Amino acid sequence: MHPELHEHGPDEVPHTHPEPGVDPHAPLASDGAPRALRIGIGGPVGSGKTALVAALCRALGEELELAVVTNDIYTTEDADFLLRNGVLPAERIRAVETGCCPHTAIRDDISANLDAVEDLESSLGPLDLVLVESGGDNLTATFSKGLIDQQIFVVDVSGGDKVPRKGGPGVTTADLLVINKTDLAPMVGADLSVMDRDAKARRHDLPTVFLSLAQDKAATPVAEWIRGLLAVR
Amino acid sequence: MAGLATLLLLADGRLPSGGHAHSAGLEAQVSAGRVHDVASLGGFLQGKLATSGLVSAAFAAAACGDVTRCAALDDGLDARTPSPALRKASRAQGRALLRAGRAMWAVADLGREPHQPVALGALAAAAGLTPGQVAVAAAHGTITGPASAAVRLLGLDPYAVHALLARLAPVCDRVAATAAARSGDPVDDLPSAGAPLLDIGAEHHATWEVRLFAS
Numbered sequence: 001m002h003p004e005l006h007e008h009g010p011d012e013v014p015h016t017h018p019e020p021g022v023d024p025h026a027p028l029a030s031d032g033a034p035r036a037l038r039i040g041i042g043g044p045v046g047s048g049k050t051a052l053v054a055a056l057c058r059a060l061g062e063e064l065e066l067a068v069v070t071n072d073i074y075t076t077e078d079a080d081f082l083l084r085n086g087v088l089p090a091e092r093i094r095a096v097e098t099g100c101c102p103h104t105a106i107r108d109d110i111s112a113n114l115d116a117v118e119d120l121e122s123s124l125g126p127l128d129l130v131l132v133e134s135g136g137d138n139l140t141a142t143f144s145k146g147l148i149d150q151q152i153f154v155v156d157v158s159g160g161d162k163v164p165r166k167g168g169p170g171v172t173t174a175d176l177l178v179i180n181k182t183d184l185a186p187m188v189g190a191d192l193s194v195m196d197r198d199a200k201a202r203r204h205d206l207p208t209v210f211l212s213l214a215q216d217k218a219a220t221p222v223a224e225w226i227r228g229l230l231a232v233r
Numbered sequence: 234m235a236g237l238a239t240l241l242l243l244a245d246g247r248l249p250s251g252g253h254a255h256s257a258g259l260e261a262q263v264s265a266g267r268v269h270d271v272a273s274l275g276g277f278l279q280g281k282l283a284t285s286g287l288v289s290a291a292f293a294a295a296a297c298g299d300v301t302r303c304a305a306l307d308d309g310l311d312a313r314t315p316s317p318a319l320r321k322a323s324r325a326q327g328r329a330l331l332r333a334g335r336a337m338w339a340v341a342d343l344g345r346e347p348h349q350p351v352a353l354g355a356l357a358a359a360a361g362l363t364p365g366q367v368a369v370a371a372a373h374g375t376i377t378g379p380a381s382a383a384v385r386l387l388g389l390d391p392y393a394v395h396a397l398l399a400r401l402a403p404v405c406d407r408v409a410a411t412a413a414a415r416s417g418d419p420v421d422d423l424p425s426a427g428a429p430l431l432d433i434g435a436e437h438h439a440t441w442e443v444r445l446f447a448s
């Protein structure tokens with residue numbers, strides 16, 4: 001709001017201005033509680049984003065109020081998966097359509113995702129954590145800061161040990177890089193030490209964790225990272 | 234009064250107002266095989282202009298001309314939208330548009346989820362635009378949204394689609410002028426053209442398990 005820049009001409013449509021300094025938006029949580037920590041989970045198709053969401057629900061579902069927003073083209077797939085695995089009830093999951101542009105929905109026009117997050121908060125009450133899973137996309141897809149607080153980028157070893165070296169905004173700038181499916185490394189001839197070295201070179205001080213969600217059903221290092229974020233809020 | 238650049242801002246497809254996820258009924262018609270190339274897209278867009286284009290433009294212009302009529306106009310759009318899926322889609326887009334508009338201007342209070350044309354008109358009023366101007370933005374939006382969806386869904390040549398949009402631009406202007414001229418009419422007398430096949434398509438579409446667009 002910039003009242004000092006604003007002039008009223010004689011032929012102007014009558015309108016009013018909100019009090020300067022007052023946020024015109026409705027508060028997210030009605031009782032003044034701080035809003036949930038929002039974490040975006042992005043990465044290429046099939047890298048293990050939904051498996052990670054399920055693991056985090058298992059690991060954190062007891063201790064935190066949490067909810068999930070999905071951006072899959074199969075509108076009920078992720079919700080069904082989380083339901084089937086008994087990790088999250090249906091009312092804690094919202095699906096968002098992305099009009100063939102998964103990256104647009106998490107970066108350029110985040111309105112549908114924001115609406116979904118706000119609907120979850122208003123129907124469930126104050127939440128501690130909202131996970132937003134992006135539709136599977138390419139290495140350039142990242143989340144807008146207007147939608148999430150922190151982002152995790154999930155790649156897997158079966159795409160080859162070149163992936164961290166290729167970089168791209170997801171690998172380079174995500175707050176946490178997860179290199180998943182380490183159990184498959186011997187089968188696809190991926191050298192984890194190469195991936196570790198390249199990730200460090202691309203990401204400097206940003207953290208990277210290796211994970212096999214097939215073996216660690218609670219995504220232990222990622223759950224720890226999230227607990228750390230919540231502790232300093 | 235605001236200038237043309239403000240109008241362009243409101244009509245820009247890059248405005249983060251949720252439009253990219255809606256096909257305005259096109260996805261259902263593509264799946265039914267009725268729209269499959271540039272020529273059939275042309276027929277679809279012409280139909281949109283004559284129906285929802287005219288209605289949206291008239292309601293946006295009416296809301297812009299008198300924001301105190303927004304609640305009555307919102308009811309009027311409910312009455313003109315028999316498909317629950319389309320009512321939901323219009324309200325979702327109104328909510329998203331309001332979010333974008335509030336970041337730019339001091340928009341009147343419209344409740345949480347106004348219909349899209351009502352939100353558009355109220356935004357235009359807050360921006361200092363005229364009913365005639367917002368009618369053009371509304372009519373233009375009813376064809377550029379599905380045209381962009383067609384490029385993504387059918388892989389149509391984007392130049393051929395824009396050539397089509399250029400041919401439709403004068404039609405768009407005429408529809409907008411007709412709509413704006415009627416914008417002071419009582420709500421019940423405002424345009425009410427509809428397309429039953431699109432209403433039916435929208436209801437089917439809402440039940441699909443795999444869909445790329447929200448409507």
Ligand SMILES: Nc1nc2c(ncn2[C@@H]2O[C@H](COP(=O)(O)OP(=O)(O)OP(=O)(O)O)[C@@H](O)[C@H]2O)c(=O)[nH]1
Pocket residue numbers: 043044045046047048049050051052072135136137180181182183184211212213214215
């Ligand atoms: N071997 C192995 N398979 C895994 C691991 N993590 C996930 N998978 C499997 O990889 C497949 C894809 O996992 P998802 O979690 O659906 O991947 P996604 O990233 O959500 O996929 P999209 O949403 O379609 O982009 C599933 O069959 C998982 O069971 C892992 O650590 N090891």
Ligand SMILES: [Mg+2]
Pocket residue numbers: 049050051072078133
């Ligand atoms: Mg998934």
